[in-house]
Amino acid sequence: MVSSAGDQEREFRDFVAARSTALLRTAYLLAGDWGAAEDLLQVALTKTYLAWRRLDGIEAVEPYARRVLVNTATSWWRRRWHGERPTEVLPERPIPDGLDARLERDALWAHVKELPARQRAVLVLRFYEDLSEVDTAALLGVSVGTVKSQCSRALAALRKRLGEQGIEPALVADGSAERVKGAVR
Template identity: 70%
Template sequence: MNEGDFRDFVAARSSALLRTAYLLIGDWHQAQDLLQTALAKTYLAWRRLGELDAVEPYARKVLVNTVTSWRRRRWHGERPTGALPERVVGDATDERLASDELWQQIKNLPVRQRAVLVLRYYEDQTEVETAQLLGISVGTVKSQHSRAIASLRSPLAPEGAVQ
């Protein structure tokens, strides 16, 4: 069996398989998608099937298994609706801007202060681990941390806020 035989099979039997998929799922668009998936799986097994008589039962079984597996999934994709929801969902732009502003301030810190902040807050290292990694004393880690936090507070504080 060659690729031409597969094309002939698809041309001859895809409408019947599509009807089966529709009857199983109840939605033409989903049925088309599931049929395409089933035909792709059938094509992968095409050379193993051997006889042309075994192809359609195999394709139907693959189609049914594909539909069954699709139904078991929790998410079935988006469904169009006639009415949009009334509520507005925030897009977290303000948090991202604040985060970007914070990163710009962190990038402007001296290298050692930036390293201390990154190791302490993003890598979750202790003061002792940070000191060992940087080859400095624990007291230096504490002082660099204090200076870095003080440097970050002033430009990021809201106007009129007491520091």
């Protein structure tokens, strides 16, 4: 017996009224979010309505609708990125802005500028330009020993001045002071 379009719509509405709450709970359990569950249910009901004529009676409709829910949820899960979820309250997370590092670097360079010219040149060439002692000596036209002594004096003066300001060398995992390119520690 072939039912008319009006009968099919009435049957579908009756099905939606009777089973949509249960299907929505299933959709929520699949999606984990009420908004996504409602969207998922709408898609499943639309696909079920489009297949209504092919379904053999009311007994086949609910299993079909549940299968559509599962398949659609799986398809969405594979397609979407799940790294962010909207929330009412954003967590407070301090984000380092690098201000402390910049202030420390500025304080360091202020003290480097106060060093005698040769000591400043040795530090810039050795630690900023990353030249070896031999290359630094050749570039400045002095002996390697002079480079070593000027570097030692300059670092001692910087450590003393920075220590007076409460700026201590950074420590690495083994407890030794770290040398960072562009900064003297």
